[in-house]
Amino acid sequence: MKVFSCFLILTIIIQFSCKAQDAFEFVVLPDTQTYVEEFPEVYMKQMEWVCSQNNRFSFVLHVGDITQNNSVEEWHIAKKGFSLLDGKIPYCLALGNHDMGSGAGKFADTRNTSLANTFFPINEYVANSKTIATFPKNSIDNSCAEYHLIDEKWLVFSLEFGPRNKTIQWANALIKKHPNHKIIINTHAYLYNDSSLHDGDDWYLPQKYGVGAATGDDAVNDGGQLWEKLIKTNKNILMVFSGHILGSGVGKLVSKNDYGTEVFQMLANYQKNVKGVEKGDSGYLRIIKVDKKEKTISVKTYSPWLDTYKTEPEHEFVFNNVKTL
Known part of the structure; x- marks a missing residue:
């Protein structure tokens, strides 16, 4: 009986481990500016729930x-929320114009990120995000983190x-050094609310x-230029996430890069002044699930504050037949 019990427990552990390696989930936090x-x-409810x-x-x-x-006051609040995740869940920050x-x-009148770097000191940020490289050095302005998930890097x-x-x-050079890694790009301004690249005559x-x-x-690049100079030319970039844009605050785009591989690009923003966010206190965030076995990337939108999901097609959807998984 003991032998049978041990065998059963071992079988369950093996099955659970295999299942765990098939998929992983992560959170995308859209612009928290008006919440903070x-x-x-x-x-804080968002961060407590994630934790x-x-x-x-x-x-x-x-x-x-x-x-x-x-402002100092707002960075204090932002830091308080992310401190809940320290040592528990790695987090990566893209810095926006605000x-x-x-x-x-003074929104992006200059590229001064001193407060962000003060409240998230480089050594702490590297440890809490599993960052392997930053640009410029000793700053969190641009970072690259490495994770081992579903038996891949x-x-x-x-x-x-x-x-x-x-x-x-810098990003191109680092990607070239990691040709077998799958890559996610997280940046502030990239996709527009009509599900096209943020460029041309678009706002903001x-x-x-x-x-x-x-x-x-030092010249800046919009979404269209970022696609041409970075995303389209690298075969192992799989996903792109961004915010920044108001209106509907959402969008999604699937495009093929120079290698014929599909890239899954998403916009999500649920702050004040976004359509459907009446008081600006909705607290919605995105939950992304990558399933290697099913070859899918699924997206759900959930508010820990309201304890509810947005289930409309623009907020909950699945990318099927993802061949690169």
Whole structure:
């Protein structure tokens, strides 16, 4: 009987391990700027819930605009929330236009990210995100984290608002050194709410902010340029996540890169002034599940504050037949 029991337990463990290797989940936090500014209780509820799911999620991405006014007070709140995840769930931060500037409320007039780097010191950030490289060195402005999931290696790049030419060069060089890794790009401004790339005559382009005046290696890039210079030319980039855009606040796009491989690109933003977010306190976030066995990437939208899901097609959907998984 003891032998049978041990065999049964071993079988369950093996089956569970195999199942665990088939899929993983992670969280994408859309712009929290107005939560941190006006509804800190909603933001903290988000972070408390994510923390409570530490055995479920492999990592957390923030698409940027962590704060609204890039102020000391708001960064204190932002740090308090992410501190709950320290040592429990790795997290990667993309800095948005509201997370940089010469002073509080100066949205990306300059590429000054001193407060973000003060509240998230580089050594702590590297440890809490599993980062293997940053750009510029000793800053969190751009980072690359590595994870081992579903028996494969993944790189997650978190790129600044309006990634500069030299930032794209850094990312390209790092990707070339990891040709067998699967890659996720996390950045603030990339996709528009009509499910097209953020470029042309679209609102809120990086070029329209103060940082957009730079030239040469410091010149900024919008979504269309980022696709051409980075995403389209690398065969192992699988997903792209972004925020920034209002209106419906959502969009999705599947495009083939230069190698004929599909890239799954998503916009999510549920802050104040987004359509359907009446008071700006909805607290919705995205839950992404990557299933290697089923060859799917599924997306759900959930609010820990309201304890409810958005189930409309633009908020809950599945990408099927993902051949690169």
